[in-house]
Amino acid sequence: MKQVRLYGQNDLRIDEVSRPTAGPRDVIVKVAAFGICGSDLNFAHVGYVGRPTGAAVPLGHELAGTIAEIGSDVQDIKVGQRVVVHPMKEGNRIGTGDPDHGGFAEFLLVREAKVGDSIFPIADDLPFERAVLTEPIAVGMHGLNLGEIKKGDRAVVLGAGPIGLGAISALKYRGAKKIVAVDVVEERLERARKLGADFTINPAKADVRAELEKYYGTVPRIVSGEPLIDCELYVDCAGHGPLLQQTVVMAKDAARIVILARHKDVVPLDVVHLMTKELTVRGALSYPTEFREVLDMLSDKLVDIDPMVSHVYDFDQFDQAFKIAQDPKQSAKVIVRV
Numbered sequence: 001m002k003q004v005r006l007y008g009q010n011d012l013r014i015d016e017v018s019r020p021t022a023g024p025r026d027v028i029v030k031v032a033a034f035g036i037c038g039s040d041l042n043f044a045h046v047g048y049v050g051r052p053t054g055a056a057v058p059l060g061h062e063l064a065g066t067i068a069e070i071g072s073d074v075q076d077i078k079v080g081q082r083v084v085v086h087p088m089k090e091g092n093r094i095g096t097g098d099p100d101h102g103g104f105a106e107f108l109l110v111r112e113a114k115v116g117d118s119i120f121p122i123a124d125d126l127p128f129e130r131a132v133l134t135e136p137i138a139v140g141m142h143g144l145n146l147g148e149i150k151k152g153d154r155a156v157v158l159g160a161g162p163i164g165l166g167a168i169s170a171l172k173y174r175g176a177k178k179i180v181a182v183d184v185v186e187e188r189l190e191r192a193r194k195l196g197a198d199f200t201i202n203p204a205k206a207d208v209r210a211e212l213e214k215y216y217g218t219v220p221r222i223v224s225g226e227p228l229i230d231c232e233l234y235v236d237c238a239g240h241g242p243l244l245q246q247t248v249v250m251a252k253d254a255a256r257i258v259i260l261a262r263h264k265d266v267v268p269l270d271v272v273h274l275m276t277k278e279l280t281v282r283g284a285l286s287y288p289t290e291f292r293e294v295l296d297m298l299s300d301k302l303v304d305i306d307p308m309v310s311h312v313y314d315f316d317q318f319d320q321a322f323k324i325a326q327d328p329k330q331s332a333k334v335i336v337r338v
Helices: 038-046 134-146 162-173 186-195 208-216 241-250 271-276 291-300 315-325
Strands: 002-008 011-016 027-036 062-070 082-085 107-110 119-121 154-158 178-182 199-201 218-220 227-229 233-236 256-259 280-283 309-314 333-337
Touching (some): 011 315, 134 256, 162 186, 178 186, 178 208, 208 241, 233 241, 309 315
Parallel strands (some): 256 280
Antiparallel strands (some): 062 082, 082 119
């Protein structure tokens, strides 16, 4: 079967490897579609995924497909069932360091397979190319859960790449009153508006704080009376240190800030603002409990997620797909059909 493996910095190869075989508690998924994640782009850029350079590592962790084989002890899963895969559950590090198995492949081994844990059945009318979005939206949904999202909250999403777009769709689903998206790429802001962002700001063209003051208004800081942005929740999907620093300074008392982005540098934050305004700052990683809620969201069709997808390619066009995924002006979520 075909499988994409990383050998070193920007050295991705489509290899022919043996099709995996299921153990007693495992299943084999015939992959129908997969998404290219920012993590995959970063792994390719640095040249490794927790293993020495030169050791071939399979990539890919956003995928959907059908069950092709089940182990003798597997329960409640049937051959032919349409599913999405949670890549980080028991015994699995799919596409994030597993030496043998990744989602950029024709078939995938899922160890210790359990329904509602590593395997989630999907509706017959949910296209595989949209089911793939379960994982990136779940990242945003987990951030909202840690940020204690409430219906009627006003929110700012910093960064409108695939994760930021997923967060916007999740905010719409969870009943946010107003959503502002911030990004320096106009094409991303256009997608954010199509997904449901009520207002967008390009920091390259306008001052973020001034624009937020005009849109959300201000409330006085308790200890000083300083005007602060009247917004409850900030979701950092940008990974830009100065923007996070500005957020801490302009956020109102008791605001919540969730960091979903990976910051490459250490970011000093003003602890006086953190303390005196009683801000909550949370990091968010993965999606331990969110897959089911996201699948419910996709089934309900209350939010149009189509603007998240910019390109769909076939597997034999993988090199082209991966290249376009690296260009934020041209791409959002790039999907590959298998």
